[in-house]
Amino acid sequence: MVRSEFEMMLARLGAFYERKLKPLDRAVEQWFERVKYIPGEALDWIEKRIQDDPGGWPKNITTAIKDLYLQWLDAHPEKRAQERKLECDECEEGLIHVRKISHRGQYYNFVFRCAKCRQSNLSGISFARIGDLLAEYERQPEEWKPRSRSTKQMLNGIGQPIPETRVYR
Numbered sequence: 001m002v003r004s005e006f007e008m009m010l011a012r013l014g015a016f017y018e019r020k021l022k023p024l025d026r027a028v029e030q031w032f033e034r035v036k037y038i039p040g041e042a043l044d045w046i047e048k049r050i051q052d053d054p055g056g057w058p059k060n061i062t063t064a065i066k067d068l069y070l071q072w073l074d075a076h077p078e079k080r081a082q083e084r085k086l087e088c089d090e091c092e093e094g095l096i097h098v099r100k101i102s103h104r105g106q107y108y109n110f111v112f113r114c115a116k117c118r119q120s121n122l123s124g125i126s127f128a129r130i131g132d133l134l135a136e137y138e139r140q141p142e143e144w145k146p147r148s149r150s151t152k153q154m155l156n157g158i159g160q161p162i163p164e165t166r167v168y169r
């Protein structure tokens, strides 16, 4: 979504619940940072759910929006598939898998989030462009493509270099 869509939704919800005070700009700024990954097309649906909530204005607006977004994805499985398939020529579904050889001839694997498409929501992983990485790393060979690895294996590879027992010669 873009910021104006978010602000308009807040304004309509504020009117709906007869809130007298507008949220502060710096609050809206922080809220937006937390929810901007949600596509604009989900907002109408989310807004109606917030209006239908017997609890009234949500205690935590961003948590409410994020929870409702997950419900929206469940209600629209075709969107979930679409979301996953964002094509990018620099990564594998938002992640870049590279490796570096040590002086002892061992490979260390690294994973980065692709800074070109920014489609990965995994937190705690640096963004990088493949072009910049190739100065220091090399791409993972075909047989070590992330598709053939489990999510758990991938998550284990995040953040820190993992010594691999596997040595390429």
Ligand SMILES: [Zn+2]
Residues within 6 Å of the ligand: 088, 089, 090, 091, 092, 094, 095, 114, 115, 116, 117, 118, 119
């Ligand atoms: Zn990418």
